Amino acid sequence: MAVFRSAENPILTPEDIAPSRDDFEVIGVFNAAVARYRDEVLLLMRVAERPVQTDPDGVVTAFLDPAQGRIVTTTFARSDPDNDFSDPRLIVRRGRTYLSSISHLRLARSADGIHFTVGRHPALAPTESCESFGMEDPRITQIGQTYTISYVAVSPLGVTTALASTGDFTAFQRHGVIFGPENKDVVLLPEPIDGRYYALHRPHSPLCHRNDMWIAESPDLLCWGGHRHLMGTREGFWDETRIGAGAPPVRTDAGWLEIYHAADRHDRYCLGAVLLDTREPWKVLARSAEPVFQPQTEYEQAGFFGGVVFTCGLLCENQTLMIYYGAADTTIGYAEIPLADVFASLSS
Numbered sequence: 001m002a003v004f005r006s007a008e009n010p011i012l013t014p015e016d017i018a019p020s021r022d023d024f025e026v027i028g029v030f031n032a033a034v035a036r037y038r039d040e041v042l043l044l045m046r047v048a049e050r051p052v053q054t055d056p057d058g059v060v061t062a063f064l065d066p067a068q069g070r071i072v073t074t075t076f077a078r079s080d081p082d083n084d085f086s087d088p089r090l091i092v093r094r095g096r097t098y099l100s101s102i103s104h105l106r107l108a109r110s111a112d113g114i115h116f117t118v119g120r121h122p123a124l125a126p127t128e129s130c131e132s133f134g135m136e137d138p139r140i141t142q143i144g145q146t147y148t149i150s151y152v153a154v155s156p157l158g159v160t161t162a163l164a165s166t167g168d169f170t171a172f173q174r175h176g177v178i179f180g181p182e183n184k185d186v187v188l189l190p191e192p193i194d195g196r197y198y199a200l201h202r203p204h205s206p207l208c209h210r211n212d213m214w215i216a217e218s219p220d221l222l223c224w225g226g227h228r229h230l231m232g233t234r235e236g237f238w239d240e241t242r243i244g245a246g247a248p249p250v251r252t253d254a255g256w257l258e259i260y261h262a263a264d265r266h267d268r269y270c271l272g273a274v275l276l277d278t279r280e281p282w283k284v285l286a287r288s289a290e291p292v293f294q295p296q297t298e299y300e301q302a303g304f305f306g307g308v309v310f311t312c313g314l315l316c317e318n319q320t321l322m323i324y325y326g327a328a329d330t331t332i333g334y335a336e337i338p339l340a341d342v343f344a345s346l347s348s
């Protein structure tokens, strides 16, 4: 596998991002959606923030209080045995889960795809009750002249996926929740098939411990039905515990090429490929037996949540996948992989 990582990696780090408030600090910029718009490459990045930590005996976290319509903070004492900090992404207290950071979506623009100018303010920040713990992991799919954005909306109600859209990356419209809890990793096919839109999605079943990829269809991008199980996790493989769509699928002569992520039993996240039938995308034609991209460099192996490469967007140009990816839930990296190498990795 000829994987080329930019020598400038990581291309975006928390130090490049101004916090949205003076009393917040940015702890991660990662999992960005990508679009080509006019002459530029645009990233819609997940920016994770928390209040500046001033209390040595406690962890302070922030979330939107929908009733008050403003962000509030809560402190969890380190010494309280009821507070579980074992997963750095979460704080669990007496059966309730909080997030240790709150994410919003921020735009960055670049002429060369490597050097980005970052917006001073959020493009989309939590305002709805379903977003009160944050907006995460956006994906952009250009459908006609509209850029459709699916993003994870997290709140005490659960993990949902909501839809937004823009025509110019200045004004954004929200269209509400399209997949209820627990569902994330929703990516849209860039064109309808026989008048139907298709979305890959990832419901979670706590009863059966399943985190598989499904496919749904819609006449209007808002009402989704016709759900079908698309592919499951594979015990003993790199994709054994959780899988989910990554970037929106790329149309190739052989079918829809989807770069997806998966975690193994050690919570190590890698990227692999799956090929879906062009006309019947619920049919899996081939899949990577081994990852096409895995955490190897220092900035991928260590960080807020180490051992993670995770993509929400790529460009496919000159027979090459140009992948923007979150590294260790902390920074954004850029890598290129020739399409031919990805195809060579597929087995049926």
Ligand code: MAN
Binding pocket: 031, 089, 136, 137, 184, 269, 305, 308, 310, 326, 329
């Ligand atoms: C979650 C994802 C991402 C994140 C990974 C690794 O499941 O949705 O937000 O990058 O875990 O922490």
